[in-house]
Structure formats: C-alpha cells, structure tokens
Amino acid sequence: MSRDRSHTARPRQNRPATRQKAVAGLWTRWTRRHGHAPPLDDTGDGPGRPPAGTGPGARSEATAGAAGGAGAEESALWRMRATVRDEPGSLAALCTALAGLRVDILSLQTHPLADGTVDEFLLRAPGGLDLADLRETVTAAGGSDTWCERADAHDLVDAPTRVLGLATRTAVDTSELPLALRQLLGRCTIRSLPVRTAAGPRDVPVEGVLEDTVMRLRAPEGGVLSIERPYLPFTPTEFARARALVELDARLGPRVPRGQDVLTLPEGADITVRRADTGDLPAAKAMHERCSDRTLGLRYHGPVGDADRYLNHLLSPHHGRTLAAYTAGGRIVALGHLLWDGDETEVALLVEDAWQHRGIGGELLGRLVTMAAGTGCESVYAVTQASNTGMVAAMRGLGLPLDYQIEEGTLVITARLDPAALAARRACGERIGRE
Numbered sequence: 001m002s003r004d005r006s007h008t009a010r011p012r013q014n015r016p017a018t019r020q021k022a023v024a025g026l027w028t029r030w031t032r033r034h035g036h037a038p039p040l041d042d043t044g045d046g047p048g049r050p051p052a053g054t055g056p057g058a059r060s061e062a063t064a065g066a067a068g069g070a071g072a073e074e075s076a077l078w079r080m081r082a083t084v085r086d087e088p089g090s091l092a093a094l095c096t097a098l099a100g101l102r103v104d105i106l107s108l109q110t111h112p113l114a115d116g117t118v119d120e121f122l123l124r125a126p127g128g129l130d131l132a133d134l135r136e137t138v139t140a141a142g143g144s145d146t147w148c149e150r151a152d153a154h155d156l157v158d159a160p161t162r163v164l165g166l167a168t169r170t171a172v173d174t175s176e177l178p179l180a181l182r183q184l185l186g187r188c189t190i191r192s193l194p195v196r197t198a199a200g201p202r203d204v205p206v207e208g209v210l211e212d213t214v215m216r217l218r219a220p221e222g223g224v225l226s227i228e229r230p231y232l233p234f235t236p237t238e239f240a241r242a243r244a245l246v247e248l249d250a251r252l253g254p255r256v257p258r259g260q261d262v263l264t265l266p267e268g269a270d271i272t273v274r275r276a277d278t279g280d281l282p283a284a285k286a287m288h289e290r291c292s293d294r295t296l297g298l299r300y301h302g303p304v305g306d307a308d309r310y311l312n313h314l315l316s317p318h319h320g321r322t323l324a325a326y327t328a329g330g331r332i333v334a335l336g337h338l339l340w341d342g343d344e345t346e347v348a349l350l351v352e353d354a355w356q357h358r359g360i361g362g363e364l365l366g367r368l369v370t371m372a373a374g375t376g377c378e379s380v381y382a383v384t385q386a387s388n389t390g391m392v393a394a395m396r397g398l399g400l401p402l403d404y405q406i407e408e409g410t411l412v413i414t415a416r417l418d419p420a421a422l423a424a425r426r427a428c429g430e431r432i433g434r435e
Contacts, residue, residue, distance in 0.1 A: 077106075077151035078123045080134070081232070082143035086117050090142055094119070097141035101134065102126050109159055111235035118235050119143075122155055147232055163241060170249055173257055174277075174317035177220070177249045178340055179375055181227065181242055188229040190340075192219055192318060210239045217243055220250035221318050254278060256317050265358050271333065273363065276324035278315045283332040284324075285311060292353050298388045299350045301410075314339075321371055323364050325355075336364030338371055338380075345372050345380045349391060362394045369398060373417045381414040 084090040095105060104124040111118035125134065131148060138146045157165075166180040178190050204224050208217040212233045219225040225246060227234075260274035276284070285308050288296065296304040315322055320339035324332050333355040339346040347368050351361045372380050384391040386409055395402060395413045403414040 074127055075124050076127050076129070077153075077155065078121075078125055078134075079149050079151045079155060080121045080123055080138070081118055081145075081147045082121075082138050083113070083116050083118050083145045084143055086112070086115070091117075091119060094138065094141045094143055097137050098123070101129060101137055103129070103134070106156065107158060109237075111237045113235070118145075122151060167245060167248060170245055171252060172255075174220075174249060174252075174254050175256070175319075175321045177245065177318065180245055184241060184245065185227065185229060185234070185238060186232070188227050191226045191228075192221070193224045193226055194222075208239070208243050210234060210236065215239050215242060217246045218250070219318070220246060221254075221316060254317055256321075263363065265360075267358075270328055271360065272326040272328075273323060273367070274326070276315060276322040276332075276335065277317050278312055280322075280324055280332065281311055281315060283326075283330070284315065284335060287332045287335070287350075287352055290352055290354070291350070295350070295353050295356075298385055298391075299348070301383070301385070321368070323367055325351075325360050325364060334360045334364060336361070336368050338368045345375075345377045347372070347380045347382050349382075349394065351390070356390060361390060362397045365394045366398065369400075369415065369417065377417060379414055379416050381412055384411050384413070385409055386411045 082094065084094055098105060098121075102125075105121055106124055107122040109120040111120065134148065135146050163184065166184055169176040170180050181190060182188060204216045204218055206218060208215060213228060213230050215227045215234055217225045217227070227242065254277055256275040256277050258274065260272050262270050262272050264270050288307055288311075293304045296307050300307050300310065313319065314335075314337055320337060322338075323336040325334035327333055332352075334349070334351040336350075337346075337348045339348070347365060349361045349365060369380060382391060382395055386406055388411070392411070392413065395415060398415055400415045400418055403416075405412045405414075
C-alpha cells in the first residue's frame with residue numbers, strides 16, 4: 001500500500017525546531033513517504049528527549065530525579081540492562097554487587113545471545129544513588145553494555161502479564177498495534193513502508209529480519225513494518241514478541257470497536273458518531289462527491305481530483321483512528337482523523353458543505369483529542385489554510401493552549417493536551433451544537 005503523504009501538506013518535521021522552516025510547494029509534499037507511528041509520549045518521554053542516562057547531563061538529571069528534587073523520595077525505580085558472560089556465577093556476582101549498593105532486584109528477565117546473556121532488571125535503589133556509581137559497580141562485577149533509565153509503577157507488572165495485555169488490546173482494535181509495539185519495546189520509531197520505495201526493493205522474509213537496532217517485519221496490510229531503536233539494540237526475545245503481536249494482528253484482520261453515540265443537532269436532527277475503517281470507503285467517496293471543490297481543497301491542499309485515492313490510506317486503522325458522522329439514512333457527512341506521525345500526532349477534519357457550522361466538526365475533534373490524550377500524547381497538530389475559519393474555530397473550541405505557525409498561507413496549529421482542561425470539558429457536558 002502506498003504511503004504517500006496524502007492526508008496533509010505538512011512538511012516533514014518530527015522535531016519542533018524544524019517547524020520554523022518555510023513551508024512551500026504545498027501539493028508536491030503529498031507524495032512524500034511518511035511513517036505513521038504513535039507518539040513517543042506514550043512511554044513517558046517527551047518528543048526529542050534522549051534515553052535517560054545517556055545524554056550529557058545524565059548524571060545530574062538522574063540523581064535529581066531519583067531524589068525527587070528535594071529528597072522527598074526515599075527510593076527510586078530503575079530499569080537496567082547489562083550483558084554478562086554465559087557462565088556459572090556471572091549473574092550471582094552481579095547481584096551481589098548490586099546488594100552492596102543496597103539495591104533491591106524486583107524482577108529479572110534474561111535474553112540469551114550467541115555469546116552471552118542480556119539481563120534486564122527492575123531495580124529499587126536508594127534515592128541518592130548516583131547513576132555513574134551504579135554503572136561502575138555493574139562493570140566491576142563483569143557486566144558490559146550497561147543501559148539504565150528511570151522506571152515507574154507500570155514497570156512493576158510482570159512481563160507475561162504485560163504482553164498478554166498488549167495482545168488483548170491489539171486483538172480488539174487494529175489501531176492499537178503500533179501503540180502496543182511501542183509499549184513493548186520502549187522509545188522507538190515505527191514506520192509502515194511499501195514493498196518498494198525509491199530506495200529500491202524492501203522484501204522481507206516471513207520470519208522477519210533483525211539487525212541490531214532495526215527490525216523489519218511483514219506488515220499486516222502489506223509492505224514492511226520497520227522498527228528502529230538506535231539507543232539500545234533489540235534482543236532476539238524482543239524480536240520474537242514483536243513478531244508475535246504483528247502476526248496476531250495479521251491473522252485477525254482489520255477491526256475496530258463498533259460502539260456508537262447518537263447525538264442530536266440543535267435543529268433536532270440526529271447523527272451517529274462511530275469509528276470508521278476501509279469498509280466505509282464507498283460512503284466516504286460518496287461524501288467527497290457531495291463536497292464542493294473549495295471544501296476538498298481546504299482539507300487536502302492539493303488537486304481535488306486526487307482526493308478519493310487517499311481515502312483508503314486514511315481509513316486504514318493501521319495508521320490511526322477515524323471517526324465518522326452518519327445521518328439516519330446512513331450517509332457519511334463528516335470524517336475526523338487521528339494519524340500517527342512519528343513522534344507527533346495529527347488531527348484532520350472534513351465536513352460536507354450542507355452540514356457545516358452545526359458543531360459536528362468540533363464534536364469529532366474533541367473526541368479525537370481525547371483519544372490522543374489516552375495514548376499519552378502531549379500535543380496534537382492540525383495543518384490547514386489560514387482561510388479555513390471553521391478548522392481554526394474548532395481548534396479554539398477545545399479550550400487548550402494553542403501555538404500558531406503560518407507561512408505562505410499554510411497554517412499549523414498545535415494544541416497542548418492539558419489533562420485537567422480535557423476533564424473539565426467533559427465534565428461541563430459540551431456536546432454537539434455548542435460552538
């Protein structure tokens with residue numbers, strides 16, 4: 001399946017600093033390859049943040065975090081990996097050294113390698129323990145390639161239980177696959193690539209490919225699923241778990257939860273809001289035919305004749321989540337998309353001309369933003385045109401802090417997801433029809 005940048009004209013920008021660059025040649029960017037992946041934030045790390053314990057200020061940051069800034073915490077949780085020799089007594093020596101630092105081992109997983117074993121620990125350490133001291137102790141005890149980062153209470157769940165939970169989420173909803181992979185593997189970049197790209201063939205055997213910090217698997221929808229984690233090599237055990245999740249998704253086929261809400265418009269008409277997928281493609285194309293060229297142009301930023309060919313990509317649950325608003329007669333009158341975009345998350349709306357200015361777009365957008373917050377995302381962005389007053393009003397209606405960047409008529413609006421504000425919005429009962 002093609003991975004054209006079909007849903008938006010936003011320039012390739014996975015780092016906040018690059019947003020300052022000029023945005024030009026809108027329609028030419030439609031064909032750029034674009035990896036859809038869940039936000040980095042769903043593993044507890046902000047965009048662009050390096051793995052804990054690896055940056056220039058790692059020692060002071062780790063120490064301050066462990067101590068709670070003012071010494072309020074008496075202990076701190078750490079995840080640690082170390083490679084040890086595969087011979088009797090090696091692990092015992094490492095555990096004895098940790099005990100000397102008053103470090104409690106809460107859990108241990110072993111990842112056998114050809115020339116050793118990677119041991120993964122969940123540790124409870126004294127709050128004042130310095131990360132450098134921990135590493136030096138592990139090295140002196142025979143460990144190598146040591147990696148550490150702060151952990152939290154979620155890491156206390158044992159590995160089999162956690163993997164079964166992720167498998168259950170994936171079985172219920174196709175769009176959960178990239179989220180589950182990120183929670184399984186930590187901070188990583190996930191891209192869906194076509195079988196062939198400009199770089200040449202990307203054929204992957206059924207069993208997949210593991211190359212140190214990169215794994216490639218057969219994508220359920222065709223093509224290749226590429227997962228990269230430059231700061232920490234994947235182990236064969238992680239590779240097997242990831243492959244099992246992808247194979248489960250492929251066997252079950254595309255699926256989305258079928259819950260729905262019936263909402264009443266101010267004039268009395270009812271609409272139904274539910275998740276949509278590629279099975280809704282005919283109804284979505286029919287809506288395109290009823291939309292004016294101006295409406296399609298404001299949404300897709302390119303030749304309106306090409307709009308239909310992007311729908312299959314947009315409706316695929318492997319790339320995000322789509323909400324559709326249906327009339328009582330079964331016609332789609334609005335679509336809202338939540339799309340994984342590397343370490344960011346995009347939202348997009350299309351409302352049929354005859355149904356605009358009735359609050360439908362704002363209702364879909366509010367639900368999409370709530371979904372994004374549920375994944376741990378800290379912000380969402382929308383790409384539109386400065387003349388698209390409807391989209392601007394919908395973003396403002398969220399009641400969230402907004403950042404605006406405009407260049408040559410292209411407007412990028414970023415909303416920071418304040419959990420308190422979202423909770424207040426739901427508590428106030430804001431429903432369709434309220435602008």
